[in-house]
Amino acid sequence: MGVGIEVRNLKAWYGNTEALHSVNMQMGANQVTALIGPSGCGKSTFVRCLNRMHETIPGTKVEGDVRIGSTDIYANGTPAVEVRRRVGMVFQKPNPFPTMSIYDNVAAGLKLNGFRNRHRLDEIVEKSLKQAALWDEVKDTLKKKSGASLSGGQQQRLCIARALAVEPEVLLMDEPASALDPISTGKIEELIDELKANYTIVIVTHNMQQAARVAGFTGFFLLGTLVEFDKTEKIFTNPSDKRTEDYITGRFG
Amino acid sequence: MVAPHNALRKPVSSGDQAESVMRVVAEKPIAVRRSFADRFADAGFRWLITLCALSVLAIVGFFVYELIVNSQPSLKEFGWHFFVGQDWDPVSGEFGALPFIYGTLVSSFLALLIAVPLSLGVAIYVTEMAPGWVRTPISFLMELLAAIPSVIYGLWAIFVLAPILRVYVGPALAKSLGWTGFFSGPVYGIGMLAAGVILSIMIVPIIASITRDVMAAIPQTQREAVLALGATRWEMVRIAVLRNARTGIIGAIILGLGRALGETMAVTMVIGNRPDITKSLFAPAYTMASVIANEFTEATGTLYASAIVEVGLALFLVTLIVNALAQMLVWMTTRGMPSRAHGQ
Numbered sequence: 027m028g029v030g031i032e033v034r035n036l037k038a039w040y041g042n043t044e045a046l047h048s049v050n051m052q053m054g055a056n057q058v059t060a061l062i063g064p065s066g067c068g069k070s071t072f073v074r075c076l077n078r079m080h081e082t083i084p085g086t087k088v089e090g091d092v093r094i095g096s097t098d099i100y101a102n103g104t105p106a107v108e109v110r111r112r113v114g115m116v117f118q119k120p121n122p123f124p125t126m127s128i129y130d131n132v133a134a135g136l137k138l139n140g141f142r143n144r145h146r147l148d149e150i151v152e153k154s155l156k157q158a159a160l161w162d163e164v165k166d167t168l169k170k171k172s173g174a175s176l177s178g179g180q181q182q183r184l185c186i187a188r189a190l191a192v193e194p195e196v197l198l199m200d201e202p203a204s205a206l207d208p209i210s211t212g213k214i215e216e217l218i219d220e221l222k223a224n225y226t227i228v229i230v231t232h233n234m235q236q237a238a239r240v241a242g243f244t245g246f247f248l249l250g251t252l253v254e255f256d257k258t259e260k261i262f263t264n265p266s267d268k269r270t271e272d273y274i275t276g277r278f279g
Numbered sequence: 280m281v282a283p284h285n286a287l288r289k290p291v292s293s294g295d296q297a298e299s300v301m302r303v304v305a306e307k308p309i310a311v312r313r314s315f316a317d318r319f320a321d322a323g324f325r326w327l328i329t330l331c332a333l334s335v336l337a338i339v340g341f342f343v344y345e346l347i348v349n350s351q352p353s354l355k356e357f358g359w360h361f362f363v364g365q366d367w368d369p370v371s372g373e374f375g376a377l378p379f380i381y382g383t384l385v386s387s388f389l390a391l392l393i394a395v396p397l398s399l400g401v402a403i404y405v406t407e408m409a410p411g412w413v414r415t416p417i418s419f420l421m422e423l424l425a426a427i428p429s430v431i432y433g434l435w436a437i438f439v440l441a442p443i444l445r446v447y448v449g450p451a452l453a454k455s456l457g458w459t460g461f462f463s464g465p466v467y468g469i470g471m472l473a474a475g476v477i478l479s480i481m482i483v484p485i486i487a488s489i490t491r492d493v494m495a496a497i498p499q500t501q502r503e504a505v506l507a508l509g510a511t512r513w514e515m516v517r518i519a520v521l522r523n524a525r526t527g528i529i530g531a532i533i534l535g536l537g538r539a540l541g542e543t544m545a546v547t548m549v550i551g552n553r554p555d556i557t558k559s560l561f562a563p564a565y566t567m568a569s570v571i572a573n574e575f576t577e578a579t580g581t582l583y584a585s586a587i588v589e590v591g592l593a594l595f596l597v598t599l600i601v602n603a604l605a606q607m608l609v610w611m612t613t614r615g616m617p618s619r620a621h622g623q
Contacts, residue, residue: 082506084411111509121500125522134518135508185504192508 028056028226029095029195031076036090038071038080045071048090049252051245058218058227060241060258062234064273067247069230073198076228077113078106094196111139114189114225118201120181122173122188128155128164131173131184135192150191158187159217179210186217190225197221199229203236215240234274238262246270343595350589352581361589367554367570369578374586376593378554382471382564383597386546387539389475389560390482395532397479398486399521405487406494407516418491425484433548436477441468441549444476449561464559467551472560474550478542482535489534493527494520526609533605540598543568567594 031053038046046068053059061069074080075088078099092099099109122131132151133141141147151168155161160183164176173184182202189197199218203211218227218240231237237244238258245255246267254261254270265271347354353361357374364375405417445468452462501519510518521528543566551563552573567590578584 077507079503079507082503107509107511109509110507115503115507117500117503117507119500121498121504123501123504123518123522125525134505138505138508138510138514138518188504188508 027195027224028222030055030093031196031226031228032091032093033076034091034093036072036075036092037088038068038075039087040071040083041085045250046075047250051252051255053226053228053243055226056222056224057243058222058229058241060237060244061228061230061247062232062237062244062273063247063253065232068250069245069247070200071250072247072252073115073200073228073230076196076198077115078109079115081106111135111192112194113196113198114192114194115198116182116185116189116200116202119205120178120185122176122181122184124172124174126173127169128171128173128176128184129168132187132191134188139192151187154187154191155184157190157217157221158183159213160184160187177210179206179213182206182210182214183217186214190221195226197225197227199227201230201232204232211236234262246273248273346588346592346595350585350592353585353589356582357586361586362593365556369574369583372580372582374582374589376567376586376590378556379565379567379570379590380593380597381556382474382550382554383540383566383568383594385560386471386474386478386550386564386566387536389471390478390539391532391536393476393479394482394486394535398483398490398531398535399528401483401487402490402494403516403520405491407512407520418488421484421487424480425488429481429542429544430548432477432481433545436473436545436549437469440477441473444468444473448472453561460558461560464557464561466561467563469549469563470551470561471557471564474546474564474566475560477545477549478539481542481545482538485538486531486535489531490524490528493524493531496527497523529605529609533602536601536605537598540601541568541594543572547572567591567597 031051033049033051033053036046036049036051037044049068049072061072063069071080076092076094076099078088080086080088088100090100094109094113097104097109097112099113123134126134129151130137132154133147136147136150152161152165155164160180163180164171164184173181176184182205186197186202203214206214215236218229221227229237229240241258243255244258244261246253246261246265246269248269254265254267256266260266261270262274265274353374357364361374361376362380363377364373365377366373366375367378368374401417401421405414409417445466449462449466449468449472453466456462497520501523502515505515505519546566547569550566550569552565552569553563554565554570555562557564571587571591571594575584575587578587
């Protein structure tokens with residue numbers, strides 16, 4: 027099951043540049059939250075702060091509180107590795123492991139966690155691939171084909187399956203469909219709709235129609251601040267902030 | 280469109296336009312002449328680079344031919360026994376090259392044993408762990424190591440490495456690992472171990488710098504993919520870096536091994552130059568390259584000279600076989616798997 031996310035006064039830096047200015051946000055459990063905004067507005071940085079990926083870039087810094095469920099992920103005793111196991115992530119470009127078979131790609135996270143029971147592994151790999159709507163397309167070549175031999179859309183669903191296999195509580199998606207064709211994009215969107223039953227999903231997107239289609243809530247970022255955060259319907263029909271309105275009507279960005 | 284005339288570069292959308300373009304070309308014969316010159320240049324260039332490629336083939340062929348022709352007397356006299364014989368006695372005309380083959384293989388293997396982990400460590404540190412300001416100086420120094428002439432390495436090995444081995448390392452190894460038989464007998468400092476160590480120092484820059492380049496070419500998204508699954512830094516290195524770079528790493532090791540097998544000067548200076556096969560690494564040994572360098576000038580008589588050439592032939596063959604084996608290893612580990620992520 028998904029858990030809620032609570033962000034308080036989150037600030038993030040790249041070197042001396044402050045990329046996020048005190049963001050406050052609450053995302054409900056089993057909700058799909060979309061983050062929109064022009065390039066460089068900090069939405070990707072924000073998502074990367076939710077699973078402590080931001081700090082893997084040299085010279086970066088984070089301040090503030092992020093709670094995933096009941097865990098304060100930036101508290102002193104919380105290891106980043108533990109956080110990332112509970113918060114899955116799908117990236118902009120599909121990044122399957124090219125030297126591993128499809129099966130090993132999905133099982134990679136479990137094997138990292140010391141999971142060795144072959145029978146259970148088989149089950150979880152199958153379940154994850156089914157959840158990612160890829161099972162039927164790859165079931166015959168699971169162990170024969172490399173993860174990189176699939177098409178772009180299939181690779182991205184493989185990456186989703188890989189993230190799901192470790193059974194996270196939250197799934198972060200950083201423009202998961204931006205490198206894909208419309209049909210693959212449609213499949214990913216359908217998938218997000220199904221996955222929200224079990225996961226809390228945060229999706230960054232450049233595509234406003236996509237946000238409107240998949241998300242219950244939408245946040246609009248501009249220049250490192252969260253300008254407006256509300257129900258998707260409200261954001262797209264009757265935004266409270268002039269800047270949001272300008273952005274969604276295409277006046278800038 | 281063949282003619283590189285400007286008019287032809289304009290987008291041609293309708294038949295009318297195409298016609299007018301053709302007219303322009305026809306009115307300006309210069310364009311035609313240029314295209315002829317271009318075509319000539321194209322053909323000439325093609326021939327030129329084909330010749331370059333063929334010259335490699337010719338050189339290799341010439342080498343093998345000369346080696347075989349000049350080693351005829353020895354080949355006829357000893358046949359296959361040359362490669363398994365253990366006696367090398369120019370005075371009585373007895374020539375067996377096994378001690379040299381053994382010396383080359385063992386010293387190179389020792390070098391790899393030391394250099395591979397060290398190089399991987401250097402490359403991983405430089406690409407994955409080192410802060411930016413350390414990265415450049417380390418890489419620079421590493422490449423500088425590769426530029427030092429081998430005779431300097433040899434001198435350093437005689438005056439610095441050999442005494443260290445004799446006084447400190449040798450006795451310690453004899454005490455702790457003497458029971459294996461690899462570290463027994465008197466420690467001269469000079470011998471197989473010294474050759475292996477100096478070779479390893481010489482091939483570290485090659486293996487490390489190529490490995491570093493291969494690792495640096497791995498897309499950052501691969502590392503992030505592993506980290507996002509909850510991997511530790513070491514697990515990230517193992518899965519995203521070492522696994523993806525393995526073909527390149529093996530390639531780097533092959534290049535290092537090639538250098539170690541053929542290295543002459545530094546090895547000759549410290550290996551002790553005694554054609555014996557001894558289990559102990561403290562004992563002096565001899566390599567194929569060293570015996571050629573040492574004895575060619577004094578090889579009197581056709582049989583002796585041709586035996587030396589045949590040692591060269593053996594070195595050539597050993598290098599060839601080792602490279603073929605390494606290629607097979609690469610092929611076997613990567614069968615059906617592309618070596619790198621596509622489009623990233």
